[in-house]
Amino acid sequence: ITNTSIDFVKSTGTSLMISVDCGITAVDEAAYANTLGIDMIICDHHQPREVLPPAFAVLDPLKPGCNYPFKYLSGAGVAFKLAQAVAALLGNQQLPLKYLDLVAMAGAADIVPLTDENRILVMYGLDLLNRSPRPGLLALMRATRIEPGQLNAGQVVFSIAPRINAAGRLGDAKIAVELLMTEDIARGEELSAMLETENWERRKLDEETLTSALDKVLSVHDLDKDMALVLHEEEWHPGVIGIVASRLVELYYRPTVMLTTIDGVAKGSARSIPNFNIYEALQQCGDLLNHYGGHQAAAGLSIDIVNIPEFRRRFNLLAKEQINNDDLIPQIEIDAKIKLSEITPKFLRVLHQFAPFGPENPRPVFLSEGVSHTGFVRKVGHNHLLLQIKQNGNDKVFDAIGFNLGHYEEQVRDRNTTIDIVYTIENTGKECKPHPQLRIKDLRVSG
Structure with missing residues (x-):
């Protein structure tokens, strides 16, 4: 929430503003709206601070x-909870349920x-x-080769959501909003194609x-000493630095802050590893931060750009x-x-009952030893391994990546x-039918 966005709301003659997924720290902005x-x-x-915004209502x-x-x-x-409360006052508690698809995404x-209610x-x-x-x-599902009935939480995260977010990251988020609201399949296909391009x-x-950030890591940090990364580059696009920060965490497994310059001020995103609370770390550096x-x-x-070196030092401490x-x-x-022969249709049906999978409810991870390939082994993409595998001469063959x-x-x-492979089991579309694919997380040569 910014004063500029509040001014826009005022210019439209609107008297009520509802924020979603932001605003808990917008103390000055809420006062300005008043x-x-x-x-x-x-x-x-998100985590509130000691002082809450002076808003009509704060739901957190x-x-x-x-x-x-x-x-x-x-x-x-x-926001769905707010919708449920309003619907109850209107005497129609079923009304918000038609938006559960958006809540799920x-x-x-x-x-x-x-877990719990999110699940x-x-x-x-x-x-x-x-x-x-x-x-x-x-239209968006079909563009990503996902047929209705096959969409799962992982596909939302890695296929659907990035395309919806791309519009707001690089251009005009109205394209994504219209895609979610349109009732015309032809218009949906046009908008889907636009999002695919974005x-x-x-x-x-x-x-x-990412290439620029990798160079910056080597020039700014000593990886033998530094436990965290703080990177700043004036020309980085603000729409992608959060994604790249996550990729740096995967590569270096260190808390990472990536900053770009917007209107003379450094702004950016921070991502962390499980044993480091990045919000609390920012809180302890709060005197150096604007927001x-x-x-x-x-x-x-x-x-402020002038504060970045001291922030980098203290954040690393x-x-x-x-x-x-x-x-x-x-x-x-x-x-x-488990043995690969244990992966039967019944096994897959039981596994599906644990879904939807995600944080704190991850896909079960299995170990199978003494696995061999059928002769099909390929390196694809930037650095991905594609192969077909079997075990102990069994006729059952699995696709794996x-x-x-x-x-x-x-x-x-x-x-x-x-x-020996460590993997999860995922369903992929094959001839318009669910087909198990092994997603290898790690492997070692055993013989």
Whole structure:
């Protein structure tokens, strides 16, 4: 929320402003809205500060004194609660249920824990999406080769949400809004094609920014000493630095802050690893920051450029106090050791009952030992390993892919080589039918 956006609301003659997934730290902005006679209802799920905005209403399960039993709703989930309350006053409690598909997409894409009420909202919302998708979303699903009935939370996160977000990141978010609202399938297809183009541009920008950031890491940080990364480049596009920060966390497994310059001020995104609360770290550096907000794993911030070196120093000191060398090594927790022959239709049906999968309810991770390939081994994309595998001479063959594991291609190519694999099981579309694919998380040559 900015004063500029409030001025726009005022110019339209609107007297009520509702924020979703933001606003819990907008103390000055809410006060400014009050001076213009605009009531503000804030729906947020981020950590509040000591002083709450002087809004007409502040809905946030993390707000001090809030007795709502589930504290980890998504931003859209909080807005859905407001819609339910309004519908109850109108005497039509069923009214908001037609928006569960949007709540599900937001819940999956917002990377909130898929437990408790979030799990219920996302499950029923995905069911609605698969049974009766909106025309725009149907067009977007087909553009990504997902048929109705096959969409899951992971596909929302990695296929649908990036395309919807691409419009707002690089251009005009109205395209995405119209796609979600249109009732015309032909218009939905036009808008879907526009989002696909925007997403390709976004992906190219991602790669350019990542290359630049990797160079910046080596020039700014000593990776033998620094436990966190703080990077600033004036020309980085603000729409992609959050995505690139997440990729740097995957590569270096360190808390990462990426900043660009907007109107003379550094603004950006922060991403973290499990054992480091990045919001609390920003809080402890609050005297150096203009604004900040977020939660344990992700946050946004703005800072005067002159303060970045001191912020980098203090942020790293905090990281060194809380992170040890073991924390910098990603760990994979294996749920069960199984044989590939145990992956039967019944097994897959039982596995599906654990869905929707996401944070705090991840897909079960399995270990299978002594696996061999059929002769089909390919390195695809930038560094991905594609292969077909079997075990102990069994006729059952599975498609498998290992993202960022392409460097194993030469080691596993020998037909006599056996490998141990750690993986999850996902359904992919094959001839318009669900088909299990093994998503390899790690492997080792065993013989």
